[in-house]
Amino acid sequence: MKINARFRLPARRSPRGLILQMxxxxxxxxxxxxxSLLGTLLLKIPGAATLPISWLEALFTATSAITVTGLxxxxxxxxxxxWGQLVVVTLIQIGGLGFMTFAALTVVMLGGRLPMVHQSLVRESLNQTSVGEIGRLVRTVILYALVAEAIGIVLLSLEWVPEFGWRKGLWESIFHTIxxxxxxxxxxxxxxxxxDVGSPLVNLTITALFIIGGIGFAVLGDLRDKRRFSRLAFQTRLILMTTLILNLVAFFVITTLEWDNPDTLGGLPDTLDRLLAGWFQAVTPRTAGFNTLDTAAMTQPATVFTMVLMFIGGGPSSTASGIKITTFVVLLLTARAxxxxxxxPVIMRRRISVATVNKAIAVALGTVFMIFLVVLALTMTEANATLEEILFETISALATVGLSxxxxxxxxxxxxxIIIVTMLVGRVGPLSLGYLIARRRVPVTRYPRGAIQIG
Incomplete structure (x- = not known):
C-alpha cells in the first residue's frame, strides 16, 4: 500500500517546499x-521511418537510445x-546527461526540497560536501556538456562538411557529437x-568526447573548482589516473593482439592508420560503442579483453555504465591488501573503508549475477547463437556500451x-543498488562471529 501510495502521489507540498516521496x-x-515509451510512440509516427518498423523494433531503438547503449x-x-533520427538523438541527450540530473535541476530551479536521506545520496554520488553546491554543479554539468558538444560539432564539421556538403555534413557532425x-x-x-578509420581528426575528436563524458560529472566539477592536480579530491585523482592507465594498457593489448590480423589492423595500409584504429578500439569498449574496425572480425583474445573493458565501464555519475572504474580499483586494492x-586497502596514502569495500563487492557480484541470468535466458531463446556472441552481447547491453x-x-x-530489460537494468541497476546499500540499517541484535574457511 505504501508503494502504491508513493506512485499515486509522487510529490507533496510542505511549508518548506515540494517534497518528493518516491x-x-x-x-x-x-x-x-x-x-522509452514516448520515444516508441514518436518513432511509430508516420514519417519517422523510411520503411515500416514494428512496435518492438521501435521500443528496442528508443530504449537503446534513452539508456545510451547503442545496440x-x-x-x-x-x-x-x-525526424526519426532527431527523436533518437534527443533521447540520447536526455539519457546521457541523466534523467536524475534533469530532475535535480528542475527541483533546484523550482525551489523544491529533497528529503535529507535523498540529499545525502545525491551529494555522495556527485562527490559534493555541501547540498547547496549540488544545484551549481548540475547547472555546470549541462553547461560543460553544451560547450563540449559545440566544440565537437565544429571539429567534425571541418572533416564532414567538405565531404558531404553543408546539410548532410553538419547533421552528421551534430548526431555523432551528441x-x-x-x-x-x-x-x-x-x-x-x-x-573514417584513417582520419586523425575524426578519431581524436570522437574519442576525446566520449572519454570526457565517461570520466564523470563529479570529476568535471572538481576540475572546474581546483584546476591543479595536487588540489583535486582523492576520488578525482584516482579516476583520472586509472582512466589513463586503463586506456594505455588497453591500447597496448588491443594493438598487439590485432596487429597482424588481416581483417582488422593488419588490413590497414600504413602504421598511422593502425595506431589510430588500435587507439579507438581500445578506448571505446569502456564507454562508447563506436567502432572503426569490424568488431566481429577481432581475434578471440581481443574479444575477451574487450568484454573485460566493457564490464569495467567508466567513472561514477557519468554517461558511461559498467561496474565503474572506482569499483574495479577497490576490488583490486582489496585483493592486494x-x-x-x-x-x-590503501592507495595514495588513503585508507579505503570496509563499507566502501562491501559496496564494491555487492556491485560487482550483482553485475556478474545479472550477466549469468541474461546469458542463461538468451541461450534458451537464441538457439543458433554461439556462447561467445551471447556473452558479448549481454555484457554490452548491461554495461550500456553498444558494441556487437x-x-x-x-x-x-x-x-x-530480454536485451531491452537488460539495458534498463544496466542503466538504472547500479544506482539502485547503491541507493539500497546507502540506506544503512542498524541491527537490533548483535550475533557472535562465525568462522568460515575461504578458498
Missing amino acids: HPPEILLLGFITF IVIDTGSDLSF SAFNNAGFSTRSNSLMD FFQQRDE LGLTGHLSAPGQL
Missing part, C-alpha cells in the same frame, strides 16, 4: 521507462528519416565509423525483450 531508483526507472535492430541511417559525448555509440552509418595481510558481434540484429522477439 525513492531515487523509482524515479529513475519510471523516468527511463516513460521516455540496434534497425539501421539508424537508412531505416529512419531525419552520441559520442553521451557515450551512446549510435551512428547514422551502417558500419559506424569504419569509413589481503595478500599483503593488511586490514584495509552481430547478434543483436538477428535476435528473436523474446531475445529483444
